[in-house]
Amino acid sequence: MPVVRTPPPAVTGPVLAIDIGGTKLAAALLDADGRVLTDRRTPTRADTASAEEIYASLTQLADDVAGGRPITGVGVGCGGPMEWPAGRVSPLNIPAWLGFPLRERLAEHFPGLPVRLHNDAVCVAAGEHWRGAGRGSRNLLGMVISTGVGGGLVLDGRLVDGESGNAGHIGHVVVEPDGPSCVCGGQGCLEAVARGPAVVRWARDHGWAGPPGASGPELVTDATAGDPVAIAALHRAGRAAGIAIASATALCDLEVVSIGGGLSAAGDLLMAPLLDAVRRYARLPFARGVRVVSAELGQSAGLVGAAALVLAADRYWSADAVTGSSATKPASSSATRSGHSSGSR
């Protein structure tokens, strides 16, 4: 489907950014340059709360952060899968939200304002490209290696959405055709090998004696202390990520790959085998030049990227020209001036 990009209206900020994860909900106000002015977090309570209770904490958090100040738009990152750009979300880590019409509900909560939503890993990639490790590059893959493995693609300076908003989903690139089964129903995907729980499981299967209930952070601690099985588990994950990056680089002629997410806290234990694999498998001269770097924005990457959907829409948002829904069109100038007052509903 051809995408017609129309020049967006100038945004002077501030913009409300929301980042929705299985553990916590985060909201921030960012100025027009993408600087975080204020931010807050609250537990998602994904295991105990109903869909409406989670949504109520989200809007409460958003209204608290907005603090009654006029805002010019709302950008949201949320875990997938989702119907994009309609924004009906079914995050794997928030089971109560099954087909939850998040974008529509937020558009009702913030009438007259543009509300734009993308996959959380796509937002991280947009954030790292706009204000993080990929600043100034034209072709970037932004990766998150955490409980899952996700990513987003920027090519020729613009975020690539793909047919359904899933372009850049490197977690389901196959790195071991005969490898472990994946949550997607496939086999040998990068995510099946390198996501935190898979790394921990492999370590357990190979004799790692971490404490009961231990997860990625404990494994990284033990690897740092020299535990050979923990080191081998991270090595295997890093190598798999490097193989996927080499393939992505060949396919997309990348300049930069940024790597963030919880497991990247392992540092060289993950990055050294990862870089070795990139060097080994990315052989063509153009692919050898790819720079693989750690993400810079840390926990705020998703918020900065969500804000970029509004603040730098010419590069990071293409959907409204396609959907044409009245709830999702950019705000008129009068709505932009009057903005949103918290507690007005």
Ligand SMILES: [Zn+2]
């Ligand atoms: Zn998969």
